[in-house]
Amino acid sequence: MPLRYWALILLLAAGWGASFFFNEILLRELGPLSVGMGRVGTGAIGCWIWLMFSRTSWRVPLRSLVILAVFGAFQYAIPLSVYPVTQQYITSSAAGIVNAMTPLMVVIVSHFWPEGEKMTVLKSVGVVCGFAGIVLLALPSFAGQGESDPLALMATMAAPLCYAFALNLVRKMDGVNRVVLTAWSLTLSTLVLVPLAIWVEGVPVITQAETWVSLFVIGFVLTSAAFILLFWLIPRVGGTTASTITFIAPVSSVLLGVYVLNETLEGIQFIGMGVIFVGMLFVDGRFVRKLKPTRVGG
Numbered sequence: 200m201p202l203r204y205w206a207l208i209l210l211l212a213a214g215w216g217a218s219f220f221f222n223e224i225l226l227r228e229l230g231p232l233s234v235g236m237g238r239v240g241t242g243a244i245g246c247w248i249w250l251m252f253s254r255t256s257w258r259v260p261l262r263s264l265v266i267l268a269v270f271g272a273f274q275y276a277i278p279l280s281v282y283p284v285t286q287q288y289i290t291s292s293a294a295g296i297v298n299a300m301t302p303l304m305v306v307i308v309s310h311f312w313p314e315g316e317k318m319t320v321l322k323s324v325g326v327v328c329g330f331a332g333i334v335l336l337a338l339p340s341f342a343g344q345g346e347s348d349p350l351a352l353m354a355t356m357a358a359p360l361c362y363a364f365a366l367n368l369v370r371k372m373d374g375v376n377r378v379v380l381t382a383w384s385l386t387l388s389t390l391v392l393v394p395l396a397i398w399v400e401g402v403p404v405i406t407q408a409e410t411w412v413s414l415f416v417i418g419f420v421l422t423s424a425a426f427i428l429l430f431w432l433i434p435r436v437g438g439t440t441a442s443t444i445t446f447i448a449p450v451s452s453v454l455l456g457v458y459v460l461n462e463t464l465e466g467i468q469f470i471g472m473g474v475i476f477v478g479m480l481f482v483d484g485r486f487v488r489k490l491k492p493t494r495v496g497g
Contacts (some may be wrong), residue, residue, distance in 0.1 A: 204436050211425055211432075212444040216451030218421050219291035219298070222283050223460055224413040230400035231287060235280030236392040237403070239385050241418025242275075242426075246382035249427055257379055264383070266371055271384030274365035276391055278358035285355040289347035290462040295452020296336060296472050297355045302445055302479055303329035304356075304363035312367045321481050328478030335471030346463060377430040385422070446479055 225234045250257050259267065286294050303326050310318045318326070336352065372380055396403070405411055429444075449472060456462040464472075 204432065207428065207432055208436070208444055209447060211429060212447035213451040214421050214425055215444065216295050216448035216453075217455055218417055219282065219286065219294040219452045220455040220459065221413040221417040221421070222286050222294070223291045223456075224409055225417070226283060226286060228405060228407055228410045229403050230396065231283035232280055232392065232396035233400050233403040234283035235276070236389065236396040237414050238279050238418050238422055239275045239392060240389040241414060242422030243382060243385035243389050245419040245423025246378055246385060246427070249378060249423065250382055253378075255376060255378065257382065259375060259379060259383060263372065263375065264387070266368065267380065267383045268387045270365055270368045270372070270380075271386075271388040272391070273361040273368065275385055276388035278361045279388075280392065281355065281358040281361070285351045288351035289355060290456055290464075291460060292453045292456030292462050292464055293336060293347045293352060293468075294355060295449045295456070296468075296475065297333065297352065298359060298452075299445060299449045299472075299475050299479065300329055300333065300356060301359040301362045303475075304359045305366055308360070308363035308367055325478040325481030328481060329475050332471040332473070332475030332478060335474060336468050338467055338471075339465045378427055381423070381426050381430075446476065449475075 222234060225237070229237065247257070249255075282294055282298075306316075306318055306322045306326055309316045333352070333356070369380075405414070453464065453472070457464060
């Protein structure tokens with residue numbers, strides 16, 4: 200695979216890992232629901248701008264809007280609100296690590312999903328490792344030593360669980376252009392979040408330049424532009440290779456959290472992150488299969 204494609208994968212991973220850092224900046228001035236509303240709203244605008252300039256038809260069958268609304272709720276509205284809500288009580292580093300549970304949640308949901316992919320032994324081991332890693336991540340907090348509230352850590356797992364449902368739902372929309380799908384899903388999510396955020400938190404008021412910059416980056420760059428780039432990249436590198444983004448993203452969230460926001464991670468939490476990473480290797484399966492001895496014929 201050309202080196203430039205690996206560079207794009209690293210760029211996407213670093214960007215999505217950094218989204219938790221930008222959430223922290225936004226939460227200094229905005230309520231958590233307003234953060235979620237701002238991200239999906241600006242992301243939707245970015246996608247519509249792309250569709251307009253690329254002259255791509257935005258039309259979808261009317262009957263598809265219901266599925267798009269449900270998909271949008273699980274892919275965008277709920278998880279992109281859950282993270283800001285729980286990041287009031289956990290560090291951005293911890294949020295990024297919990298987000299890495301997404302492939303493990305996909306394995307669980309797919310196993311029970313109608314016509315979904317059933318768990319294998321390797322994937323089962325991966326899921327067990329993933330949850331063991333989360334326990335290790337939460338241990339200092341349960342002992343009163345960590346910066347993150349342990350219950351909020353557990354609640355954050357609702358976000359990767361939502362992503363797992365969304366990834367199974369998207370199979371029903373194989374014929375829909377992925378940017379069109381994203382534009383509609385983000386728009387429908389915005390229509391839900393706007394009245395909810397205003398009702399709970401009031402009309403958001405932004406006075407700081409860093410808030411505007413963070414909103415621009417997390418909405419236009421890390422939502423609309425990032426997903427458009429991902430959809431362009433997948434046909435060229437394959438879905439399996441593109442999934443390695445999940446392995447890399449926690450690195451940038453931890454680095455930004457520790458070295459820019461002065462968050463702390465205990466040694467056992469680094470071990471927990473490593474255990475989650477091992478779990479993802481088992482779920483992915485490629486590396487583990489390569490370790491199996493090759494039989495010599497005869």
